[in-house]
Amino acid sequence: MPRAIVLTNPTSGKGQGARVRDEALPRFHAAGWRTTSLTGRDADDTLDLARVAAAEKPDALVVCGGDGMVNIGIQAVAGTGIPLGILPAGTGNDFARYFDLPLRSGAAAAVRILHGSPRTVDLGRIGDRYFGGVLAAGFDAVVNERANRMRWPRGQMRYNLATLAELRTFRPLRYVLELDGVERQVEAMLVAVGNGPSFGGGLRITHGAQLDDGLLDVVLIKPMSRRELVRTYPKLFDGSHVTHPQYERHRVRRVTIASSGIVGYADGERFGPLPLSVETVPGALQVMA
Structure with missing residues (x-):
């Protein structure tokens, strides 16, 4: 049974993060995936959670939020081979736009994760930090x-x-x-x-x-x-x-x-x-x- 760890910023997009996550989770469960849902107290705590999640080697680390959440996910999975899934719920959502992901529907974004194939892309690196955009x-x-x-x-x-x-x-x-x-x-x-x-x-x-x-x-x-x-x-x-x-x-x-x-x-x-x-x-x- 595949497993996704879902990491959410509930305040993204003026509070849309939690709604998008709650729309997405039933789609994972209906497809037979197990999920663990996590929410950090702040950016540092969320990054710690992301790194702990990546160490568990899930089938996907799914981030729900805007570009800041995507950036946190990138720090955790860069170079590990663990795929990053994105549930866009921010204001800009530029990284999600690169892949033409649905921006307003957690359910539709979850379907893309469930039925999509991993695409390998580059990152920029400054010191020990990465960025995607x-x-x-x-x-x-x-x-x-x-x-x-x-x-x-x-x-x-x-x-x-x-x-x-x-x-x-x-x-x-x-x-x-x-x-x-x-x-x-x-x-x-x-x-x-x-x-x-x-x-x-x-x-x-x-x-x-x-x-x-x-x-x-x-x-x-x-x-x-x-x-x-x-x-x-x-x-x-x-x-x-x-x-x-x-x-x-x-x-x-x-x-x-x-x-x-x-x-x-x-x-x-x-x-x-x-x-x-x-x-x-x-x-x-x-x-x-």
Whole structure:
């Protein structure tokens, strides 16, 4: 009898995590799977639970929540061969979008896990931490930092207000990049490193990045006016920003990014201040897709 350990963030998606989990569990049971359902007290406790769960060698570790929960699951199963199942219940759900998983139905997402085949994909690695999506290291990361300091409002509106606040004073940043050993100094609005193509709920900043090519996509948005940045923003939803003259893309196996005062975020999680070195880890993760 197959066994899934289901790890849930019940507060994901404005409280949708528990609902999505409760829709999914009966589907597993009807298919003859045993399940163990776990909920952590906070992010650190949840990561501990995920690692203990992976040590039990289940047939799948299933995470229910947003990209932050997926990132916790990735830390636990990367390189182990244990497949990761995803019940999307967050706000952005970018990693789930990569696999075209159902975003609003726990039952439908469970069916995909039950009847899908494991797909082997790459991960990005910074030190001993992994990410599956995009590392933000510029204007987008500054917005994340401000939003995390804000207590009001909740949800997406907090990030919208943080964006407006930072846009008033933001200036291009000076970067030192090392791309597969070649150093380059540039000014840019942001640098993003993509294992996958999108972040922020479908913003395709690293449009064209593939999950299984053994490479990272490093995207630069070079200096532009605030007005032009606002005009370009909607193009991120369909990837058409790649035709902008201030867009630049490199495909590498390793990149080091340095810029004063910037904190890097990946999968929406704080990874720490620059400089950060990122390397690709081919075939590190299996996803039930």
